[in-house]
Amino acid sequence: MSRIQAIKEFMVREFLPDVSAGELDADLDLLEAGVVDSLGLLKVIAWLEDVHHINTDEFDLDPEFFRSVAAIDEFIADASRQQAEAA
Template sequence: MEKLVERKEELKAAVKEFILREFLPGEAAENLTDDVQLISGGILDSIATLKLVMYFEERYGITLEAHEVDREHLDTVHDIVELLAAKQ
C-alpha cells in the first residue's frame, strides 16, 4: 500500500513536470494543482494530449487504449496519475 502511494507521488511529479515544461512554460509550479482542468480548461488540445500520451507510453512501456485518450480519463493531473498507475 505504502509502495503504491509512493509510486503515485513519483508519477504525479513526472506528470506535472512534463505539463509545465511542454504546455505551460513560465507558469508557477504551485498553480498546477491536482485538480486543474487540463482538457476542458484549454491547456491540453488534441495534439498536446497525444504528445502527453505518447511520452508516458514510451517512458513507462505501457499502452493506453483509444477510448482512454479523452477528457473523461485525462482531464486532471489526478486522473492521469490514476490511469498511469493502473497500467503498471
Template sequence: MNRPAEIKRFLISEFLPDLSADQLDPDYDLLATGVIDSLQVVRVVNWVTTRYGIPLDQVEITPGDFRSVNAIDAFVTAFEETRNHHVHA
C-alpha cells in the same frame, strides 16, 4: 521523483512554462480550460505511454484520462494494476 511530480514537470515544460509545480493543482482541468486541445492530448498520450511503458494496443484511452495530473496518474496506476494482475494470475 514521484509520478505526479514527474507528470506536472512534463505538463509545465510543454504547455504551462510560466507556472511552477506548486502552482499547478493536480485536479486542474487542462481540457476544459483550454491548456491542451485534442491535438495536444496526442502529445501527452505519447509521452505517458512511452515514459511508463504502456502499449497503446493494450489500453482503452479517452481524453478524460488525460484531463489533469491526477487523471493521468490514475490512468498509469490502472494500467500497472491490470498488468500486475495478469502477471500474477
C-alpha cells in the same frame, strides 16, 4: 520524485512554460482550461508510452483519463496494474 510531480513537470514543460510545477493544481481540468487540446493529448499519450512504458493500444482511451494531473496519475496506476496482471 513522485509520479504526480513528474506529471506536473511534464505538463509545465510541454504546455505551461510560464507556470511552475508547484503552482499547477493536480485537479485543474486541463481540457476545459485549454491547457491540453487534441494534439496535446497525443503528446501526453506518447509520453505515457515512452516514460511509463504503457502500451496504450491495449486500452480504450477516453479523454477523461487525461482531464487532470490526478486523472493521468490514476490512469498510469490502473494501466500499470493491468499490464502487470496480464504478464
